[in-house]
Amino acid sequence: MIAREILAVKQQLGLEHLELTCLPAEFHFHPDRIAPAMDKAIVEAKAEGYTHIYVGYADCGTGGLLDRVCEKHGVERIAGPHCFAFYQGAAAYAQVTDADMMSFYMTDFLCRQFEAFFIRPLGLDRHPELVTDYFGNYEKLIYLAQTDDPALDQVAEDAAKMLGLVYERRATGYGDLPSALANAVSNAADQ
Known part of the structure; x- marks a missing residue:
């Protein structure tokens, strides 16, 4: 649901080296599908050799399940309960x-x-x-x-x-999204 916005921020901040993988937007109708799909996507990205992964999802109704997936894989996600919070x-x-x-x-x-x-x-x-x-x-x-x-x-x-x-x-513009992406890139560079 935020792919277009991430692409715009990516261009705005000169982060063209970032790659974006999207889950279906319809998962917001079924938040129980987000965490398992994200788990699979992270496993696949790691298998492809990606070492720095950032989840461009807020909790989005997962009730903390997305946070457990992030913790399991040692990755961060954008802070907040949903995009309505980080956009503002x-x-x-x-x-x-x-x-x-x-x-x-x-x-x-x-x-x-x-x-x-x-x-x-x-x-x-x-x-x-x-x-x-x-x-x-x-x-x-x-x-x-x-x-x-x-x-x-x-x-x-x-x-x-x-x-x-x-x-x-x-x-609102992109709210906290630009700083979240910039911080993710900075944290990856520090590792």
């Missing part, structure tokens, strides 16, 4: 956690994939009356904008209207 920056996220409790977050990726990740899988294209069942406990939609893209802004605004939520846009 850990310190900023900590300040808004309580206020955002009833908020539905969207990112650039989720705006690009709104139909594929929400509308169709939840059946809202066939049964729009389910919107209140799925989203009735939310009060607002917060778009954490990594880029300035009017088309993505429009998707987020339209989604808020469709879901009956107040719309808020936060220009």
Whole structure:
């Protein structure tokens, strides 16, 4: 779900030597699949000769299972419970956690994939009356904008209207992602 952003940060920081391997974004619907798939991916990367591996996942609903995989293999991951936290920056996220409790977050990726990740899988294209069942406990939609893209802004605004939520846009950029990648590269160089 953050591949495009990692590639942008990689270019921005001149980290072209980094290689990216992705797990399916749909694992976010099934967080129980993330840790086993990451375990397999790390084993495969080590078998291919990679010695410095960094996991570009936050916990993402694994309930600590991803941390156990990272500990098992001696690798680090990006800090935080999910991308919504590291995009805002850990310190900023900590300040808004309580206020955002009833908020539905969207990112650039989720705006690009709104139909594929929400509308169709939840059946809202066939049964729009389910919107209140799925989203009735939310009060607002917060778009954490990594880029300035009017088309993505429009998707987020339209989604808020469709879901009956107040719309808020936060220009977060890549949050803690650049420093996390830079630190991972620095730590690898020190080893």
